[in-house]
Amino acid sequence: MRKVSTWEVLFVPLFFLLILYPILAILGNITLEGMVRTFNDPIFWDAVKNTLVTAFFAALLSVLMALGFAYFYIFHPGTIIYRIADFMNDLPIALPHTVAGLALLLAFGRNMFGFAGPTGLAFTLLAVVLAMFFVSYPLAARTIASSAEEIDREMISVARTLGDSPPQAYRRVVIPLLGEAIFSGFVLGFSRSISEFAAVIMFGGNVPGMTQVLASYVFTKVEEGEVSMAVTASAFCILISLLLVLFLRLEGKLHARSEKSA
Amino acid sequence: MLEAKNLHKSFGSHHVLKGVSLEVKPGEIQVLIGLNGSGKTTLQRILTGILEPDEGKVSIGGKDVTSSLPEDRLLGYVPQNTGLFRHLTVRDNILYSLKNGRGSEESFREAVELLDLESYLDWRPTQLSGGYKSRVALARALASSPRAMLLDEPISEVDRAKKEYVLPLFRQILLQLHIPVLYITHDPWEAGEIGTSYSIMRNGVVEGIASPEEAFSVIRQQARDSGE
Numbered sequence: 502m503r504k505v506s507t508w509e510v511l512f513v514p515l516f517f518l519l520i521l522y523p524i525l526a527i528l529g530n531i532t533l534e535g536m537v538r539t540f541n542d543p544i545f546w547d548a549v550k551n552t553l554v555t556a557f558f559a560a561l562l563s564v565l566m567a568l569g570f571a572y573f574y575i576f577h578p579g580t581i582i583y584r585i586a587d588f589m590n591d592l593p594i595a596l597p598h599t600v601a602g603l604a605l606l607l608a609f610g611r612n613m614f615g616f617a618g619p620t621g622l623a624f625t626l627l628a629v630v631l632a633m634f635f636v637s638y639p640l641a642a643r644t645i646a647s648s649a650e651e652i653d654r655e656m657i658s659v660a661r662t663l664g665d666s667p668p669q670a671y672r673r674v675v676i677p678l679l680g681e682a683i684f685s686g687f688v689l690g691f692s693r694s695i696s697e698f699a700a701v702i703m704f705g706g707n708v709p710g711m712t713q714v715l716a717s718y719v720f721t722k723v724e725e726g727e728v729s730m731a732v733t734a735s736a737f738c739i740l741i742s743l744l745l746v747l748f749l750r751l752e753g754k755l756h757a758r759s760e761k762s763a
Numbered sequence: 764m765l766e767a768k769n770l771h772k773s774f775g776s777h778h779v780l781k782g783v784s785l786e787v788k789p790g791e792i793q794v795l796i797g798l799n800g801s802g803k804t805t806l807q808r809i810l811t812g813i814l815e816p817d818e819g820k821v822s823i824g825g826k827d828v829t830s831s832l833p834e835d836r837l838l839g840y841v842p843q844n845t846g847l848f849r850h851l852t853v854r855d856n857i858l859y860s861l862k863n864g865r866g867s868e869e870s871f872r873e874a875v876e877l878l879d880l881e882s883y884l885d886w887r888p889t890q891l892s893g894g895y896k897s898r899v900a901l902a903r904a905l906a907s908s909p910r911a912m913l914l915d916e917p918i919s920e921v922d923r924a925k926k927e928y929v930l931p932l933f934r935q936i937l938l939q940l941h942i943p944v945l946y947i948t949h950d951p952w953e954a955g956e957i958g959t960s961y962s963i964m965r966n967g968v969v970e971g972i973a974s975p976e977e978a979f980s981v982i983r984q985q986a987r988d989s990g991e
């Protein structure tokens with residue numbers, strides 16, 4: 502018989518215990534009563550809608566900003582602004598997201614320029630979008646910049662000699678070649694946004710039907726002792742993330758195939 | 764006339780170009796020969812404007828272009844790996860400069876015809892053989908009606924047997940243009956086939972030289988001395 506290595510002995514049971522089992526625990530606790538009550542709760546559907554809409558805009562903004570970052574990466578990598586932006590991309594990895602939320606609250610959660618109320622942008626859907634963006638953008642920027650890194654610079658050089666300014670070369674050569682990375686960056690940013698809780702609750706608040714997202718809905722239901730509803734909403738979240746993961750995988754497969762046939 | 768005067772370039776403490784001067788006349792195909800890492804590509808990138816020299820001047824047609832951007836220099840450039848646009852068809856590669864008001868439908872037609880690319884127009888660069896990649900890269904540069912042409916080992920990926928066919932074709936086309944052409948290669952035989960004049964890059968400077976044989980005996984000696 503093949504000798505089983507220590508790594509296999511360690512990995513398999515721990516993987517089941519620490520990763521699969523908790524997910525199954527959610528699915529195992531789904532009850533019909535919980536499902537009926539959750540799906541009949543208009544606040545739940547508001548949370549679903551809020552989650553999808555804000556995550557969509559946060560991901561969109563993340564991708565746009567990431568494209569700006571990649572532009573600096575390609576055309577001005579020596580500048581101070583690029584170096585700061587590059588450094589800042591890694592910061593949120595170690596930063597507790599409550600801190601990010603508090604930072605946003607202090608920056609935008611006040612009456613600015615006279616047009617926002619006393620709490621500024623805080624506790625609005627826009628605040629939710631900005632909180633999601635704050636934590637998703639570095640992910641999108643990393644994804645898109647690492648793909649930009651692989652683009653043959655000579656293509657850009659040739660485009661320049663054929664009359665392109667840097668923005669034109671970016672639009673005509675770089676962005677088309679980043680196509681897949683832009684898509685992955687969007688899906689990753691969207692996923693990261695959906696999963697965000699701390700920054701969202703600090704800056705966007707947790708107003709049911711208003712700024713409540715699925716992550717905060719689950720939290721509220723647990724606090725209220727409505728565990729069966731929290732479980733249903735959680736299962737719903739798991740379903741969405743599974744779909745997103747499948748989406749990314751499929752895209753990766755299609756990409757591999759098109760590379761091969763090209 | 765394509766002219767470089769006293770170009771210097773360092774990367775960090777590595778002084779690559781130490782006062783490069785050269786002159787290429789219209790109708791001349793000057794072949795530049797030099798060991799790996801001697802700075803040939805660096806020189807070409809400075810001539811295109813993609814890289815800035817630390818010191819020195821570049822002029823085209825008697826006009827100082829040292830501080831002009833690459834898009835304003837009206838040069839044709841074929842880089843070491845052809846740099847074809849992967850996401851575009853052969854047709855759109857060759858037509859690329861037309862959107863920027865460079866070249867014309869006519870120069871496009873002519874380039875396609877000269878390089879015999881008619882039946883490949885809808886192909887993608889990744890589907891082409893090395894020889895045809897080089898042809899498309901040259902056609903793309905030609906179609907932009909350049910004032911001078913810079914080629915950096917444009918057929919290094921082509922089989923020797925095919926080179927024998929491609930080189931006379933390239934030579935004929937390049938001579939017809941009657942513009943300055945600077946052509947980089949490693950291959951002594953290729954140099955002799957394509958060039959009308961020869962120069963060699965070593966120790967950070969460029970020297971004119973009578974024949975490719977002479978150039979190669981010099982760099983062979985240099986390679987031996989450096990123990991490679």
Ligand SMILES: Nc1ncnc2c1ncn2[C@@H]1O[C@H](COP(=O)(O)OP(=O)(O)OP(=O)(O)O)[C@@H](O)[C@H]1O
Nearest residue numbers: 774777779797798799800801802803804805806843
């Ligand atoms: N962007 C850069 N940063 C740092 N060093 C560089 C850079 N570009 C070139 N160099 C260095 O400058 C030297 C000359 O490089 P270059 O590519 O010009 O040589 P080459 O003559 O074209 O060589 P090859 O025949 O291999 O193409 C090399 O030592 C290379 O490592």
Ligand SMILES: [Mg+2]
Nearest residue numbers: 803804843915
């Ligand atoms: Mg080179």
